[in-house]
Amino acid sequence: MNTRLGAGFAALLAGTALLAGCSSTAGGDTPSSIKPLEFRLVTSSVDGPCDAPALTTAGAGRACDTADTMTYELGRSLGTVTPTSVTSPTDQGSAHSVILELSTADSSTLGTVSGGAIGKNLAILLDGRVLSAPLVAAPITTSPLALAFGSASQAEQTAAAIKGAGTP
Numbered sequence: 822m823n824t825r826l827g828a829g830f831a832a833l834l835a836g837t838a839l840l841a842g843c844s845s846t847a848g849g850d851t852p853s854s855i856k857p858l859e860f861r862l863v864t865s866s867v868d869g870p871c872d873a874p875a876l877t878t879a880g881a882g883r884a885c886d887t888a889d890t891m892t893y894e895l896g897r898s899l900g901t902v903t904p905t906s907v908t909s910p911t912d913q914g915s916a917h918s919v920i921l922e923l924s925t926a927d928s929s930t931l932g933t934v935s936g937g938a939i940g941k942n943l944a945i946l947l948d949g950r951v952l953s954a955p956l957v958a959a960p961i962t963t964s965p966l967a968l969a970f971g972s973a974s975q976a977e978q979t980a981a982a983i984k985g986a987g988t989p
Contacts, residue, residue: 854985857903862896863942875949886951902927916973919980923964936960
């Protein structure tokens with residue numbers, strides 16, 4: 822499997838507890854417009870141009886990352902969560918991340934899904950495209966959830982896409 826999987830989200834698992842106390846955020850949105858995130862196990866991936874259509878079925882399939890630079894073979898859908906809020910921190914050092922607040926039920930769903938994926942890459946999809954595929958080290962059971970990116974621009978684009986205001 823490709824070692825680039827989840828490079829932009831390496832802090833995903835560690836960031837959930839670290840950012841739980843952060844309070845300086847901007848750009849939150851109302852729950853009614855926020856899009857769901859879907860989870861699937863990665864069975865393989867290939868670097869290079871991707872032209873697969875957005876994955877729209879619950880069964881196993883193929884999907885591109887948001888930059889169309891990697892093709893993922895994915896297992897069936899393991900579940901979805903819809904954040905109750907999406908914020909972009911303005912704190913120095915946190916501007917490259919997106920913070921997702923989850924309901925108790927969605928935190929439980931994420932805990933179950935991530936608990937069953939320990940030692941595996943878990944793809945996070947938005948609109949049938951892979952945002953990230955981090956290696957799961959431990960169950961993710963707390964909210965807020967932090968998604969870390971390589972740049973503030975990537976974080977802003979992803980936050981806008983999750984809020985339904987654009988595409989990453």
